[in-house]
Amino acid sequence: MPQWTVRLRLTLLYSGLFLISGLVLLAITYVLFRDSTGVNVIVPEGSRTQKTGPNVELEIRYHEAIQRSTDALHQGLLRTVIVLAGMTLVSLALGWLVAGRVLRPLRVMTATTRQISERNLNERLALTGPRDELKELADTIDGLLARLETHVAEQRRFAANASHELRTPLAVTQSILDVARNDPDRDNGELVERLHAVNSRAIDLTQALLLLTRADQRSFEREPVDLSLMAEEATETLLPFAAERNIAIETAGGPAPTIGSEALLLQLATNLVQNAIVHNLPESGTVWVTTGAGPQGATLVVENTGEELAPELVATLAEPFLRGSERVRTGQSGVGLGIAIVKSIAEAHDGTLTLAPREGGGLHVTVRLPAA
Numbered sequence: 001m002p003q004w005t006v007r008l009r010l011t012l013l014y015s016g017l018f019l020i021s022g023l024v025l026l027a028i029t030y031v032l033f034r035d036s037t038g039v040n041v042i043v044p045e046g047s048r049t050q051k052t053g054p055n056v057e058l059e060i061r062y063h064e065a066i067q068r069s070t071d072a073l074h075q076g077l078l079r080t081v082i083v084l085a086g087m088t089l090v091s092l093a094l095g096w097l098v099a100g101r102v103l104r105p106l107r108v109m110t111a112t113t114r115q116i117s118e119r120n121l122n123e124r125l126a127l128t129g130p131r132d133e134l135k136e137l138a139d140t141i142d143g144l145l146a147r148l149e150t151h152v153a154e155q156r157r158f159a160a161n162a163s164h165e166l167r168t169p170l171a172v173t174q175s176i177l178d179v180a181r182n183d184p185d186r187d188n189g190e191l192v193e194r195l196h197a198v199n200s201r202a203i204d205l206t207q208a209l210l211l212l213t214r215a216d217q218r219s220f221e222r223e224p225v226d227l228s229l230m231a232e233e234a235t236e237t238l239l240p241f242a243a244e245r246n247i248a249i250e251t252a253g254g255p256a257p258t259i260g261s262e263a264l265l266l267q268l269a270t271n272l273v274q275n276a277i278v279h280n281l282p283e284s285g286t287v288w289v290t291t292g293a294g295p296q297g298a299t300l301v302v303e304n305t306g307e308e309l310a311p312e313l314v315a316t317l318a319e320p321f322l323r324g325s326e327r328v329r330t331g332q333s334g335v336g337l338g339i340a341i342v343k344s345i346a347e348a349h350d351g352t353l354t355l356a357p358r359e360g361g362g363l364h365v366t367v368r369l370p371a372a
């Protein structure tokens with residue numbers, strides 16, 4: 001059984017069409033020719049022999065002429081059919097060549113795509129030539145590869161950062177334990193305190209990572225949730241924390257009904273309000289929390305005073321483990337997953353997160369979720 005490749009099918013199509021139009025042309029020519037030469041007069045065979053007289057000779061000659069014409073026509077027809085058969089063979093060969101030529105970019109694309117794997121995702125088909133369907137297909141595949149490459153790079157960076165962050169508390173624990181072992185007479189109260197703090201941080205980090213995975217996998221139950229209630233609850237929980245830093249929280253707006261996971265949306269609001277408090281001015285800062293429902297769905301806006309932020313810096317804040325300007329980790333600094341988690345939760349709810357520097361310093365964060 002031959003394989004029904006596109007090349008074979010195109011070849012058969014070309015020469016099939018050639019053969020059909022050849023036969024139609026031949027039939028039409030035959031009919032026209034026969035009409036114009038008058039050879040379609042049918043002469044009974046036996047009539048010649050029975051007749052005699054002066055006209056007989058003439059009639060016989062006439063019949064013979066017609067017979068010759070008919071023979072010539074049939075001879076010509078036969079030859080044309082033979083030539084047509086030959087030309088059909090030629091058209092098969094030409095069709096095969098042309099189809100191969102047309103399909104060559106496709107074969108190149110298949111070969112290249114086949115050898116692209118996780119290791120050489122940076123390769124592209126980069127098909128040259130006119131803008132046609134094949135070029136469009138190649139460009140689409142290139143676009144897909146670019147997105148895949150970015151995604152894989154992001155995942156790798158995330159894994160590297162996560163393991164680095166997880167190693168830090170373990171290394172600190174190790175050094176604290178070393179100190180305690182080398183100096184048994186030392187008062188261990190302080191060491192225990194430090195161990196406790198380091199361990200809490202490791203637990204926070206692991207929990208944040210788990211939360212991020214959960215949101216990314218979209219494995220949660222969806223129910224009607226009012227985003228404004230979540231913001232209210234987060235604000236209330238964090239009020240003492242804000243009071244400690246002398247920061248005022250102002251809430252405004254109305255109900256913002258949406259569909260999603262109550263626990264995750266509460267986490268989203270908590271992360272944003274907590275950030276607004278932690279990354280605020282050292283003294284008498286303000287946080288504004290506004291909720292509402294509009295034509296674009298439910299919105300939550302969290303704004304805070306703070307130091308001036310460059311737009312380029314703001315654009316990178318949602319990246320996991322990026323901690324803005326506070327690169328040097330103080331005891332207070334977080335793990336750098338807060339906004340990444342907010343982004344994952346918003347996207348898992350088919351919503352968006354927008355970060356912008358606030359005029360006069362601080363950050364302006366908008367979360368938009370589909371309306372219930």
Ligand SMILES: Nc1ncnc2c1ncn2[C@@H]1O[C@H](COP(=O)(O)OP(=O)(O)OP(=O)(O)O)[C@@H](O)[C@H]1O
Binds near residue numbers: 322323
């Ligand atoms: N409301 C804000 N105002 C100003 N800067 C902010 C604000 N929110 C976040 N940032 C900046 O973005 C960085 C990343 O924030 P993110 O919440 O992701 O991490 P984090 O707060 O450092 O740690 P954690 O994971 O514990 O929340 C912060 O380190 C801070 O520099």
Ligand SMILES: [Mg+2]
Binds near residue numbers: 271274334339
């Ligand atoms: Mg944070």
